[in-house]
Amino acid sequence: MIWSEVGRLERREYYDSHCDEALLEAERCLRSAQDAIIALSEDQRSAIGSGLNLKIPDNPVEMMEMDWANWIPRILRTIAHFTETEPSRRGRRKVRRNLKLHPLIRDLWRIAQEHGGDFTAWPGGKGHAKGTMVEALRLLEPLLPGGFVPNVLSVTTLNRLRPDRNRAK
Amino acid sequence: MRESRPCVQREALASVLRHLRRERFPRLQRSPWTAWDRGWTDSLHEAFRNKQKRMWERVAELLPELVSLAEIPPDGYRGFCLAITDIDLERGWAARTP
Numbered sequence: 001m002i003w004s005e006v007g008r009l010e011r012r013e014y015y016d017s018h019c020d021e022a023l024l025e026a027e028r029c030l031r032s033a034q035d036a037i038i039a040l041s042e043d044q045r046s047a048i049g050s051g052l053n054l055k056i057p058d059n060p061v062e063m064m065e066m067d068w069a070n071w072i073p074r075i076l077r078t079i080a081h082f083t084e085t086e087p088s089r090r091g092r093r094k095v096r097r098n099l100k101l102h103p104l105i106r107d108l109w110r111i112a113q114e115h116g117g118d119f120t121a122w123p124g125g126k127g128h129a130k131g132t133m134v135e136a137l138r139l140l141e142p143l144l145p146g147g148f149v150p151n152v153l154s155v156t157t158l159n160r161l162r163p164d165r166n167r168a169k
Numbered sequence: 170m171r172e173s174r175p176c177v178q179r180e181a182l183a184s185v186l187r188h189l190r191r192e193r194f195p196r197l198q199r200s201p202w203t204a205w206d207r208g209w210t211d212s213l214h215e216a217f218r219n220k221q222k223r224m225w226e227r228v229a230e231l232l233p234e235l236v237s238l239a240e241i242p243p244d245g246y247r248g249f250c251l252a253i254t255d256i257d258l259e260r261g262w263a264a265r266t267p
Contacts, residue, residue, distance in 0.1 A: 111256070115242075132240075143227060
């Protein structure tokens, strides 16, 4: 149970580290492309398939995979792991990540712990966080682009980004 | 919840910051017109140098505070400060450095 959670967090960390605005833009464009392909007629699709000179396999599963019209949904399904989007529909899941702030918070936790220290974060009422992590972010705020650090920081989010969270002791 | 944080060993931290300044902001140590500077105009050189100086002043002010907040022990000062400046430089956070 613990190890599967650790694995999940490691995968999440891997996905997070590869997700940026460029990937989100690629996802948006692919969704538009998917809609455009759906709008094509069967004749148009098979004509494009012939144009791509695809060898038609006998196996129906392979045939599905070889269908060029399935390539974009497959790429989208893969990208969805990185962007935490529902692959089948538009829009992101409820839990939204701040693509720039969250890696910064994670780095601050990690660096402090790697060098024998730690930050703290606890609920200060109404889900707002208090503690030294909040103080550190407020300290860094003047160096960061405007609006980088939100006025209200959630304690759940801060603690979710702790590298040692849910790790086997 | 902790009310009081352990004191930062100011001498040890100052020494780390001096090293850091030499390592991360070497151009502040050099006199203008070293071989590396050839091709730079006076004003460009001055602007770059001033920007580096302001960045360093910010960093030098910020790091002791962060060390104190994170309760870093003295033997971790150097690694902590280097790691913090690394991620700062990597991501270009200092976008608002005046």
